[in-house]
Amino acid sequence: MTNLIRNCWYVAGWSWEFSDKPEARMIVGDPIVLFRTSKGKIAALEDRCVHRMAPLSLGRVEGDSIRCMYHGLKFDAGGQCTEIPGQDLIPKQACVRQYPVVEKSNWIWVWMGDPERADPARIADSKALDDPEWVLKTGQLEYDANYELINDNLLDLTHLAYVHANSFGADEAWSLNRPNLEVLPDGVRSSRWIRNTPPTPPLGEAAEHEKVDIWTSYDFILPGVFLLYTAIFEKGTAEACHDEEPDPNRRVLFSNFTSQAVTAVSERKTRYYYSWGPHSSQGDAEMAQAMIDVARQAFNEDKVMIEAQQKVIDTNTDVRPMPTSADKSITIFQRLMRKQDEPQDAEGDLESAAS
Amino acid sequence: MTNLIRNCWYVAGWSWEFSDKPEARMIVGDPIVLFRTSKGKIAALEDRCVHRMAPLSLGRVEGDSIRCMYHGLKFDAGGQCTEIPGQDLIPKQACVRQYPVVEKSNWIWVWMGDPERADPARIADSKALDDPEWVLKTGQLEYDANYELINDNLLDLTHLAYVHANSFGADEAWSLNRPNLEVLPDGVRSSRWIRNTPPTPPLGEAAEHEKVDIWTSYDFILPGVFLLYTAIFEKGTAEACHDEEPDPNRRVLFSNFTSQAVTAVSERKTRYYYSWGPHSSQGDAEMAQAMIDVARQAFNEDKVMIEAQQKVIDTNTDVRPMPTSADKSITIFQRLMRKQDEPQDAEGDLESAAS
Amino acid sequence: MTNLIRNCWYVAGWSWEFSDKPEARMIVGDPIVLFRTSKGKIAALEDRCVHRMAPLSLGRVEGDSIRCMYHGLKFDAGGQCTEIPGQDLIPKQACVRQYPVVEKSNWIWVWMGDPERADPARIADSKALDDPEWVLKTGQLEYDANYELINDNLLDLTHLAYVHANSFGADEAWSLNRPNLEVLPDGVRSSRWIRNTPPTPPLGEAAEHEKVDIWTSYDFILPGVFLLYTAIFEKGTAEACHDEEPDPNRRVLFSNFTSQAVTAVSERKTRYYYSWGPHSSQGDAEMAQAMIDVARQAFNEDKVMIEAQQKVIDTNTDVRPMPTSADKSITIFQRLMRKQDEPQDAEGDLESAAS
Known part of the structure; x- marks a missing residue:
């Protein structure tokens, strides 16, 4: 029986680990891909293409989107599929789960549970590395x-x-x-x-x-x-x-x-x-x-x-x-x-x- | 739930991999031993001695037979036990499974399912290495x-x-x-x-x-x-x-x-x-x-x-x-x-x- | 289904392997810690502190006792907890299982089953290394x-x-x-x-x-x-x-x-x-x-x-x-x-x- 808890903000890594090169992380058993969009904003999606479950973390960030590099499906930062090469119709259900994600005090925090309960105010007050009071x-x-x-x-x-x-x-x-x-x-x-x-x-x-x-x-x-x-x-x-x-x-x-x-x-x-x-x-x-x-x-x-x-x-x-x-x-x-x-x-x- | 399918011809290896030295292969979960008899004909048997389940692939080919090198039981190329050292009576059920096997176009093909359905005509037409049309x-x-x-x-x-x-x-x-x-x-x-x-x-x-x-x-x-x-x-x-x-x-x-x-x-x-x-x-x-x-x-x-x-x-x-x-x-x-x-x-x- | 049998004397090791430095052994799936008390007598206990299941084999022998080096609980050679640092009351059930153990013919024998059935007379007559009849x-x-x-x-x-x-x-x-x-x-x-x-x-x-x-x-x-x-x-x-x-x-x-x-x-x-x-x-x-x-x-x-x-x-x-x-x-x-x-x-x- 699992004791893994979902309705929490988990640290996925240090802020400098993430860029426009997608990174894979597993948290409470879920495979997650994290990347920064063109504006540097962090995105966290299910690391599992809807098509054949290939990891998006082996994919390529294109502007604010990520493309699966198995068969080319493209997803926006919200997880919605926006392109299936060679196919005009994109089914509405063609989307991967988006996880609430916040960058705070040099840590990337991901909410693994019910998105409606994700309250950034509940993220712990860890010290940022540029906190003037401490040398960290x-x-x-x-x-x-x-x-x-x-x-x-x-x-x-x-x-x-x-x-x-x-x-x-x-x-x-x-x-x-x-x-x-x-x-x-x-x-x-x-x-x-x-x-x-x-x-x-x-x-x-x-x-x-x-x-x-x-x-x-x-x-x-x-x-x-x-x-x-x-x-x-x-x-x-x-x-x-x-x-x-x-x-x-x-x-x-x-x-x-x-x-x-x-x-x-x-x-x-x-x-x-x-x-x-x-x-x-x-x-x-x-x-x-x-x-x-x-x-x-x-x-x-x-x-x-x-x-x-x-x-x-x-x-x-x-x-x-x-x-x-x-x-x-x-x-x-x-x-x-x-x-x-x-x-x-x-x-x-x-x-x-x-x- | 398994998706392994048995009623098929599977490639067990290249023809040059097999000789009178027994070789172990696993196909759809079954341990198999392959060897060539004295006439060079390929044999494929269950790689599990009836006696105490030792692998015959650790055994010794003797003419057209293979001997288990744990306690010496001998099996012919059809899988029937023909010798139990120190014991006169050989039970009829003392046999290991024989798999239909065909050598074609440099591949050794083994049928893993119902032997009655094994039809060599259904083996795929892959190209032999000596095919004059192609350099392979x-x-x-x-x-x-x-x-x-x-x-x-x-x-x-x-x-x-x-x-x-x-x-x-x-x-x-x-x-x-x-x-x-x-x-x-x-x-x-x-x-x-x-x-x-x-x-x-x-x-x-x-x-x-x-x-x-x-x-x-x-x-x-x-x-x-x-x-x-x-x-x-x-x-x-x-x-x-x-x-x-x-x-x-x-x-x-x-x-x-x-x-x-x-x-x-x-x-x-x-x-x-x-x-x-x-x-x-x-x-x-x-x-x-x-x-x-x-x-x-x-x-x-x-x-x-x-x-x-x-x-x-x-x-x-x-x-x-x-x-x-x-x-x-x-x-x-x-x-x-x-x-x-x-x-x-x-x-x-x-x-x-x-x- | 397991075929492991408990009501037997198992060899846990050679007599020279055990000292006042605790040693971990697993026998029929049970983690055991063995050590010698101040008089050189061998003790065999469940290798699992009652508190939070840390292994006592990472602990420290103190006289005739062993102390868990996670939070400091101390157990005597019979398995009874005798000290919980910072706590006066020691619950009666604070004890780890003691295993009957015998040193004979250079082997340490541990009884893994019902202690009431542990009869040292049933230990096999293996030869001691100083047996005058044999050079071993x-x-x-x-x-x-x-x-x-x-x-x-x-x-x-x-x-x-x-x-x-x-x-x-x-x-x-x-x-x-x-x-x-x-x-x-x-x-x-x-x-x-x-x-x-x-x-x-x-x-x-x-x-x-x-x-x-x-x-x-x-x-x-x-x-x-x-x-x-x-x-x-x-x-x-x-x-x-x-x-x-x-x-x-x-x-x-x-x-x-x-x-x-x-x-x-x-x-x-x-x-x-x-x-x-x-x-x-x-x-x-x-x-x-x-x-x-x-x-x-x-x-x-x-x-x-x-x-x-x-x-x-x-x-x-x-x-x-x-x-x-x-x-x-x-x-x-x-x-x-x-x-x-x-x-x-x-x-x-x-x-x-x-x-």
Whole structure:
């Protein structure tokens, strides 16, 4: 049984990946072709010619249209067939599915579900690479695993103490307390202090401290967008703030921001896009690149664990997980995901799930 | 659901591939072993020992028999077990299936269906390599795709204008008109003029002309034998002939012939054999080889498109093609194929399908 | 339909493969983690953390426990969870399955079925590497095939004449007579003379004889442990012994012993462990190594045949084997295997099967 959800905005790639050369992407099992029209506007169509199901991504962009290079059928950016070589009549039903698509903050977002429910205002607020507040570099990788395992990984950062002890240098402090959770309209917010822990990353002024207090706060937005703010303070700050959100007047030793997007390719394939970097007052492009290099190492640690986890799951798909107190955000988020593909009037209040 | 058809003569390989060393082939999902007996006669048996299902193709030919090299059972060329080492009694049912097999025009043809319906007269008239009229060279390749996609490709040559613009140098003229179709007892004949087009291939006298008229006529015979005659004439010839078959008195600038055979290996594997070359009065072996080299390039263009098409189809097997006016021969031929595996008295008149 | 049997002791590996670094093994489809506790005792647990099904084999042994390195849950050697970082309450059901495990004769034996039926006395009497009577060396390999095909191979040695003519130098004498069979409580015993045959292996005093009589006797014990004693005598000995067990006073030219274990990994994967070597009065470690080298060659001959056989079987799983008179021990053993997973009171007398 699939757990793929359609009524979401999925990241199909970085804005610079798309041009008048068509690109194939698979999202929640659908083959999609993306290309830019003559005005540079992005188009996303079903990657399957109506004629004999050849991929349009092997085709040719002609102005605002794309031509299938098998037998020459031409489709406009809305998916309507406008030419069948050697045939005058073009049947009305000769069209491929058009997907709502938006370019925002350097990501191309495609809506895979009911077009009438596609609301660009629901696209997550990831940081653009030219955001003046942050210096960001990027990366990506592919998982041979179901997207939910990657979401679950991001929704419970206690794993940092075990999976990323080498890369991020996280210690057991990361596994001991539980975050404050807030249910958002399209996701969940998770915030907490990690007290008396090595600075991770040990950059900027934070490098001068053996132990620090770290404030982490992330929004995890449908269908898998992770927006994490990390700020490192002198030891004792958490206590001084009564474990609440840090007082804006407190001096930040080092802070950074990462946007990450999980895209379900198919049941057992997932693509993962990310940017990361320091606050522009605390670091430069070189430091951002160093952070990306550590992130790549850490994400490969996740990949080893998650792909092995997927293999174990596939040996017996009847076994259910046993949630711990660290999994509350996972439970909330999975329920929120499933709600997207239910009939609209069934959407209820999710607040209760967090209680 | 399978679309593999059994009551057909399939090409198992070139005559020189078979000797007293047994060879394994799979056709429509059946494992087959082929070998030559002491008199050089070809034999085709089920490649599965009755004892414990070991492949006889790992066995040893002994005179007119083949011995399984797992536990030593011996079978004659008719498939009957004649020896079980250490056992006197040989059960009557100890036999493997024998397949009707014929060697004709350098191809080995195996009948995969009801042996009583195996009529060698129905084997397609491909050209032998020693045919005095043509100078022929050969090639072959494998597809990770269902045979029907390759058949469909050959039954609609409008694709030349798009898939083979680089290799064969075909232009849009190939996609604009529709051939005359004639239903044959075991296939379909498709003939037409391509007017005012670059000579393809640009060989012999045709090379001196920028634009020509090309007469193409092919028979596509069960289960996937493509016999194509191409003749290049001076521009204007089509009109002078009223788009009918070329007047035999017209001077041919260059002509060539190709025999191609599509063999369904299994649901998603297909083997493809071909010969091609010029008329013996217009070219030599070197020219034939040059034509095969271009053909190989073109068939790899087909392979890229068709294997990608298969992957798209496999993402959603419920989607149906939308036929165009160029697909009439495909429709006729697919219906003819399906008829082969129906009870014999159900065979009716196919002419109506072409109208 | 599976033919994997659970109520058996399976070899999980050589004793030296396991330490305080956890090792993953799959047996009859179950993922298992094996490790040694602080006292060196072997533990075998379900390789699937109760929390989110991550493999414990990516975890860390801590004293007598193993910690999952995804989110830090800790389990004792009995499988009980003893720690969930950041959570005080540990649910009673937070435990992974513990498998009965025994270390015997350098092999680690795991019981995959009902723990109440796990009786170490039923573990086969394979030879330990420090057995003073034999000089033994070891090897192992993996099959892409169902375990039953390897068992069947070992239960019918007539195949030596065909598969191993090159490696073991066996001739047709091996296929001509049939062994005496005795049904054991947990297996079958098969003994016979091979008369007037080349010595195989041609070692020790046997090397001086062109033809010899060979006594072979093996026990094949659940679930696939092959214990073969081979003794080579002067030609004529079989007749002098009336084809009965050799008189202990007869002079043995050369004798050797091999223990082999077939472990079903999953439906289409099997692991195979073996030791082999001469009697300590007739050979040394160098000779044992030479024998292992020949055995490796022979087992690769089996692998080629058996993996090809599996592929043929998978083309049509409805085809049944046709037993010969050489297959009696296979029939008996397969029935014995199936009985292991039936309710205990259904166990009846197997003697009749041998008649």
